[in-house]
Amino acid sequence: MRKIIVYIATSADGYIARPDGNVDWLNRPRTAGDYGMRAFYRTIDTILWGRRTYDVALAFQKQGIKGAAFDSKVKNYIFSHHPPSSAAPPVEYVTEAIPAFARRLRATPGKDIWMMGGAGLIASFLDKNEIDDFIIHVIPTLIGEGIPLIAARHLDVPLRLRSCRRYSDGVVRLHYSVLKPRPRKGRARNARSTRRLKLAARVD
Numbered sequence: 163m164r165k166i167i168v169y170i171a172t173s174a175d176g177y178i179a180r181p182d183g184n185v186d187w188l189n190r191p192r193t194a195g196d197y198g199m200r201a202f203y204r205t206i207d208t209i210l211w212g213r214r215t216y217d218v219a220l221a222f223q224k225q226g227i228k229g230a231a232f233d234s235k236v237k238n239y240i241f242s243h244h245p246p247s248s249a250a251p252p253v254e255y256v257t258e259a260i261p262a263f264a265r266r267l268r269a270t271p272g273k274d275i276w277m278m279g280g281a282g283l284i285a286s287f288l289d290k291n292e293i294d295d296f297i298i299h300v301i302p303t304l305i306g307e308g309i310p311l312i313a314a315r316h317l318d319v320p321l322r323l324r325s326c327r328r329y330s331d332g333v334v335r336l337h338y339s340v341l342k343p344r345p346r347k348g349r350a351r352n353a354r355s356t357r358r359l360k361l362a363a364r365v366d
Contacts, residue, residue: 164268165294166210168277168284169202170311173301177308178281183218187303194329197299206236207273212283213242216253239263241283264292285313293340296321302332 171188172178179185211219222230232238238253245255256263264287267275277284277293287293298311321338328334 164270164272165274166264166268166277166287166292167206167274167295167297168279168293169297170279171299171301172311173303173305173308175304175306176311177305178279178311179309180305181308183214183309187305188301190301190331192331194331194333197329197333197335202276202297205274206276208237208239208267208275210275210277210283210287211238211240212278212280213240215278215280215283216240216242241286260286260290260292264290281309281311281313284311285315285317288312288317288319288340289315291340291342295324295340296336296338298336298338300334300336302334 170178173187180187219230219232232252234252236252239256240249240253241256243257245257249255258266277287284293320341322341323336324339325337326334
């Protein structure tokens with residue numbers, strides 16, 4: 163089955179951008195190659211964007227930033243509560259509920275799916291147990307404040323570390339799998355039985 167993978171960079175203190183969305187701290191004077199980006203890109207054919215992240219990408223395109231243009235060979239889905247009446251390929255707006263959308267997307271033959279973000283979309287997919295992996299590149303820079311990797315939620319999501327790689331410039335790549343909750347059969351029945359026992363104990 164196709165996986166939905168968050169592939170992203172964060173500052174050492176866990177932010178994906180400054181409060182205004184600026185990612186100038188990613189402009190490093192020396193880098194250790196592409197950190198596996200080209201290899202990862204060959205494994206996906208679909209990208210999921212939050213509306214704000216999409217707007218940032220459009221701004222980058224207007225500035226003529228190299229690599230900001232949308233790849234016509236990749237399907238781009240933009241999640242928005244207020245989509246425009248039409249969108250030019252390869253962009254398609256999504257208003258469908260996340261579980262139904264993810265189920266339909268996973269059932270469609272293809273490669274893995276890149277969850278581009280931002281923080282709100284990642285959190286929304288996590289809420290519905292629709293994130294499979296996180297590949298996080300931790301940049302050795304503290305920025306003090308900003309947009310967190312995941313929008314504020316009361317979350318307790320266990321992860322399993324699959325790999326960890328340190329690059330020569332201090333960047334660390336962490337690959338985690340999300341441990342999905344397992345449905346418990348008879349849970350409701352057991353809960354009812356427990357309540358009855360407590361009630362009986364009070365009566366006695």
